[in-house]
Amino acid sequence: MVKFSIAILVKIKPIWDKWNIRGSILLSLWLQVILIFVAPIRKCARKRVVISLIWLAYLLADAAANFAIGLISNSQRNEANNSQQKGKPEPKENSDLLAFWAPFLLLHLGGPDTITAFALEDNQLWLRHLLGLVFQAGAVVYVFFQSLPNEELMFPTLLMFCAGFIKYVERTRALYYASLDKFRDSMLKEPDPGPNYAKLMEEYQFKRDAELPTTINMTPEPDKEAKASDTPPKEGPLNDLEVVSYAYYYFTKFKGLIVDLIFSFRERDESREFFNRRLAEDALRVIEVELNFIYGTLYTKLEVVYSWTGFICRFLAFGCVLAALGIFYFQTKGEFDGVEIGITYTLLLGAIALDVIAILTIIFSDRTFAHIIKNPDRPRGCWERPLAFVFRNFLALKKPWWHHCDCKVPDQHQHQILATPIAFRRWSGSISSHNLIRYCLQSKSQRIHEFPSLCRIVLEKIFGQNAVDCLANISQVLEGIKEKLKILRWPFIKIFSLFMEETVDELLYVSREPFTKNLWKFIFEELKTKAEFADNRETAKRISSARGDWALTSTDSNYDRNKILTYVTDVPYDQSILLWHIATDLCYYEDETKEKEMDHTRFTRRQFSKILSDYMLYLLVFQPTMMSAVAGIAKIRFRDTCAEAKIFFKRRNLGPNQDKKACMQILSVNTDVRPEEVKGDRSKSVLFSASMLAKELQRMETEGGEDKWMIMSRVWVELVSYAASHCRANTHAAEVSKGGQLITFIWLLMAHFGLAEQFQIDEGHARAKLMVGK
Template identity: 45%
Template sequence: MLRMMLEIPIPEKWKQLYYAWDIRVFIILSLFFQMFLILVAPLRKRTKNNWIILSLWCSYLLADCAANFALGLISSSQGNPNENQAKKDSRVGMHHKDLLAFWAPFLLVHLGGPDTITAFALEDNELWPRHLFGLLFQCVVAFYVFIQSLPENRLWIPTMFMFLTGFIKYAEKTYSLFLASSNRFKEYMFPTPDPGPMYAKLSIEYHSRREAKLPTRIQMVPEPDRANSVIKNSIKGNLTELEMVRHAYEFFKTFKGLVVDMILINRRQQNRSRDFFLNRTAKDAFKVIEIELNLIYDVLFTKLPVVFCLTGAISRILSFATICASIFLFIYEDKTNFRSFDVMITYILLFGALILDVTALLMLLFSYWTIIYLWKSLHVEIDKKSIKTSIISAFLRLLTDQGPLSDKKEHPQTRKWEIKFLRRRWWEFISTYNLIDYCLHPRPTLNQRFIDKFGFTGFFDGLKYVEYKNVDQKLKDFIFQELKIKSELADDLETTKEISSARGSWVIQLQQDWHSLLTHVVDVDYDQSIIIWHIATELCYNKELKTETKDDKKDHNLRDIAKVLSDYMLYLLIMQPNMMPVIVAGIGQVRFRDTCAEVKRVLNIGVDWDQRNACMKILDVPTDVPPVTISGDRSKSLLFDSCILAKDLMGIEEKDPSNNKWSIISKVWVELLCYGASHARANTLADQVSKGGELITIVWLLIAHFGLGDQYPINEGKARAKLIVGK
């Protein structure tokens, strides 16, 4: 009775229409998702466009759903004896079981996915056991469909070929996820066990010779320096694109363990990297890091590590050959009893599989891994201008923006932008978020309730309040020089730890006139520092804009750098708290909200303020009494702590104009950025390479290369013991 009440009346003709087209629609939909993924997935390391990321995420999830559902429909139509015969005939027709059996392996190919994406996020790699189970189960289903079509199946040979191809593709995806899972990735990074000198044997020999009254001693013999010859050969001067790729690959092999919180076992690895980057320009150093992060992306999110080996090459050749053989056999097969539309679908599947395979091959060839393979196989020396070097360098230009296509004189600006977008290694922009702007432009109350109720606050705040700023060369140069200076000063482990743990104090301590500012970085938490210095930076910035004249010809590079880093760090704290050190994520949000509430109260929101006048209004409030004296622990607002800092900065500069406040502010922001990069979760930072990339991820890896992080806790012995008998 309950079943009759819940049954929805559906016209019979609609049911027949569904039964006639369900398999065909879902199998074409599955192919469409594969085409979309293979073409669009490479863009996600170059852009943060919300619509591209959202469409890619939907396609990634729906691709497996469509393939699994279509395979289930095929299995149901082939082997369910209780299904209505009219329904089965509508789905397959009297002579179409051969085609359905032929279609099933194509869905295995689709479940294997394209080479350009195996995981959407790092967490997907941990689900490799689920994909392994899916591989076994779906292969059994596809084989069951094939068995059901025998012995009358005229397409059994091409079906077996495609079944082999589907198994290879699905197995490659599962194995790629397995290799990129955190446990397997960490195991792969463990060095060969080193038990050290044979203590027992050496001790016995030493004791026996001492008993025999022979002059015996143990001498420490220094080990030979095993510094990387490739890095030594190119330690000075600017780098070519080929040299950048080669060095990036060398560092990738050493530093990729940082993704899973591995430490570098010896100091020699640090010294190689540190010496290399100390002799680089900021432009070359950032390019090497960007290439290295691209290699990390390939290992964690694509099939490239699996297919770019001997076994992978064999599987590529085998899958390509089986697809071509299936096309050839189907072309010459008698199709008299097949529906013309189903024949067309079969051709679409066959040539779609061929296009996917060829596209994957071309993307593989035009990748950094091809350059690395050619370099290793041809043994090209980077300091020799040989024909081999010229050929590889010319090929490499196709992958970068250094080739002739980027010439402004020969190509329009639009064309140049398109080429640069396709060749750039990351997004090359940073997101900025401003507290004063957020307070001056609140959401309407009705929208606020709706957004908060359905959990869309972060999404809509990103659209309304987040702006994007280009990471220009001036910003890169400034960050690089600050890290370079610190690396040159970090001569011992204690100094390195002190520099790495600094949150602005290191810079302030070096300047005698600015010591009074130490309380704003030493006596506050990390999230407090970000909010206090952000508001202080904004107040100083708008105060200067308000008072400067058109004839002012001062260099404002430091001011612009401080402003963009200030807004970027607040964006990370508020919009991306998972990329901040764990201890600050929650309390930082509370302090931000309380501070915003006080800003709105001071400005009496409802009055039409612009940014500059709002900052002037805040600066006009007297700050003779410390804020904590009045508010105590009741409020976490930091507005007037920031106001005090801004007035201190401007006051010190007024007393001595040689004390440029923007020099201190910009350097403090670099320290805050570096502290956040070195203390955030490594897997969270690494995950950003699949989302357009982040400046903080590049800084994190740059810190490690300069030897300023905490990845080198073990002091390495530089000598081994040797038993000497005789004088």
């Protein structure tokens, strides 16, 4: 057996020696092609697996290029050593071609325009990339000198070296400008020492010593920024070009939020006035384009390319590749075999194709539209009208596509869900959800709404409902087969759960809920109403720091809401989320039999509460970085609550997919005595405290005549808003490259409504003038 294995390795070794360099170079080119097309998908991907595959391609791209350069350098050194040992002149076989191939790898290390950094932390490693540029460029130069005199391919090699060096410098510059320190420095204005206090007081003291009746007269600073708000914002709906133009305007004004810069209340008032005049859908479109600008700045080369230096370098690099192709085409190739010539043409044409795609990406990017149509309200020139027509039609494809959901509810309760195809999506358009009771029972994940497939939407438009029903039947059959095949994955899940328990839990028990227009409209109106009260810094800070108490105290009621308010104000934030999450589930299943009797408003608020409840638990458990500022000991509370729930369910013989029965069993437990009085405070479980809250909400509805779902939905909006405003800004920016999060949209909307702590400049400088009386 050993001899057989050695024989196989002996036969493989010559193939490896012949194709290791060729294969590595072609792999590097193939990874570049994959990245330029697939990398933009990560900002709108819904599944963690897709993002992981892009991450793998991102890492392999650099590794393959570095490996190939090392192989080329090592190959030429070995050939030179062998030649010197045999007393022959330095070999020329393939050395010229290898020297010509090496700069292509430098070009590949520059990466495509669509991805420079995978995570926000990669931008902080710009110095490492700069050092890598020095070493890899040195390796290419070493390979070039090894091939001298290289009479036939010297000029194409030098041209490709210039193109590769420019591309690598572009990437390093993009990482440098996107690093948070540099990003903050670029946003800072000139240092502001304020009026010369020492000089003023010296003059004041001099006049007082001269016994002159002197006073200091204070006048407010002239409003230099008033011109920006003199023109009222556009009324009515926004077209696609106006959405991009306004989004770019507010991106340039508020991108300092990412690094926690401060803003004036003039900027807040201008932004708030604009968003107060917007419909919820238009506000969503502006914010999602604004977040796309943040993505382009932090994770792509757009910030470097969009400058005169960037344009010149880009076309210089492209010209070098074209010139190298022309010279090689007319070059004598007698000493090269057909495979090597084919690989060379593949590299040249691949480099040209990648540059052409990059240029097209730049031309049809939102930033190009924003630069050409800077002011959407001014009249168009004759040359701009055709461009505006083309751009408007292209942008129409990227606007949100809303589709009626496919859920088993009456037609009057159906919602419109976001169904934009992945090629045109600006973010994932989904909300992650995790449920404590479902997790403890190991139940199958459930959705309130179903994602509509693009195929289904097209068939419905063309062939009508019959084709859709047929497709639905096929989908059910395929879903059944898929469920049966899931049995095969259990052995792998058991193995991986030993050392990747949290990842396996996320894979099994986290589901995706489609984003609905009604939910966004509800959140938008709630924040808009709260913003009307935020007329000064203190009020805005108090409202943005509310985590349920605003919803419980802002309206009059015959019922004493202090009994419910204690579950918000008298407990830590993470405990409040767990309490309201379990209480929402208990009330949700308790009212399941009353669905047909509910009006539309009550029905939708019940759904909104459930969606936001599961979403917040997902953030608390699986996105700890987003909740780090407010999470407390959330992990301990969650584990203790799960442990108590599992014991309780086991005693009641409850198994998977018995969520409703489990909730009814929890509610059936007598809670006249508070759980902490019986159990003490060592265990942080909140299971039956949440049952007390659910019963209190039911009592409020019965005795006070109030809609508990109205209260719960508003409380959940405040809990999400509190987390959004207290999450670190760079964490929001990090999530933009991973499909986006609803909490990030809420964070930016709150900032535009002035519900943020960054607005700290009220009046600016005061002008002091010495007045000498008689």
